[in-house]
Amino acid sequence: DQQVKQNSPSLSVQEGRISILNCDYTNSMFDYFLWYKKYPAEGPTFLISISSIKDKNEDGRFTVFLNKSAKHLSLHIVPSQPGDSAVYFCAAPSYNQGGKLIFGQGTELSVKP
Amino acid sequence: ETGVTQTPRHLVMGMTNKKSLKCEQHLGHNAMYWYKQSAKKPLELMFVYNFKEQTENNSVPSRFSPECPNSSHLFLHLHTLQPEDSALYLCASSQEAVGFSPLHFGNGTRLTVT
Numbered sequence: 600d601q602q603v604k605q606n607s608p609s610l611s612v613q614e615g616r617i618s619i620l621n622c623d624y625t626n627s628m629f630d631y632f633l634w635y636k637k638y639p640a641e642g643p644t645f646l647i648s649i650s651s652i653k654d655k656n657e658d659g660r661f662t663v664f665l666n667k668s669a670k671h672l673s674l675h676i677v678p679s680q681p682g683d684s685a686v687y688f689c690a691a692p693s694y695n696q697g698g699k700l701i702f703g704q705g706t707e708l709s710v711k712p
Numbered sequence: 713e714t715g716v717t718q719t720p721r722h723l724v725m726g727m728t729n730k731k732s733l734k735c736e737q738h739l740g741h742n743a744m745y746w747y748k749q750s751a752k753k754p755l756e757l758m759f760v761y762n763f764k765e766q767t768e769n770n771s772v773p774s775r776f777s778p779e780c781p782n783s784s785h786l787f788l789h790l791h792t793l794q795p796e797d798s799a800l801y802l803c804a805s806s807q808e809a810v811g812f813s814p815l816h817f818g819n820g821t822r823l824t825v826t
Binding site: 601608633635642644648693694698702704705 | 716718752753754755757760768770802804809810811812814815816817818819820
């Protein structure tokens, strides 16, 4: 049973436009979420996080929105740049599994010039 | 050198070989992890070490054997692997072994078992 799901394996966006990456979760006990970005041949890097006490967290061009009632979060990148092309993973710590991070499958973003 | 360093970057081994993956972190973190990433699958947690003590073994087969001699070094010893063990193996560290402490990943070892 996958508790964190990213249902879109890939997304293609034009440079300068908005990229929206989606993530759904099933465990209502999740109260903290993280996004990681991964370039080919590199390890994932932490991008942005959000606590369930907030519904939005912004860091420069990156904003994460959390809709707790829908168990849905999204990462908005605006404006998108070619250097944003990467695989994006959402993750949540599962406290009834020792706090280990549960990752989604990832969404590969391609930003076209 | 900063961050999390993994060696080797690529490894090809036969099913009867014994090899080891090495990870070193220069961040002063207390927790270290091994993750496995297979194609089209989420990252899978394998092992967690907190202050050099193993705190989690996520039902990993015994052909994978971790070792953490100190808070900065982590090894994954491999023996009699199967072709389905071919994957990207990622080491990570964090300040604390709790989920909201962001992970810092190495660049991984791409393992191919023939």
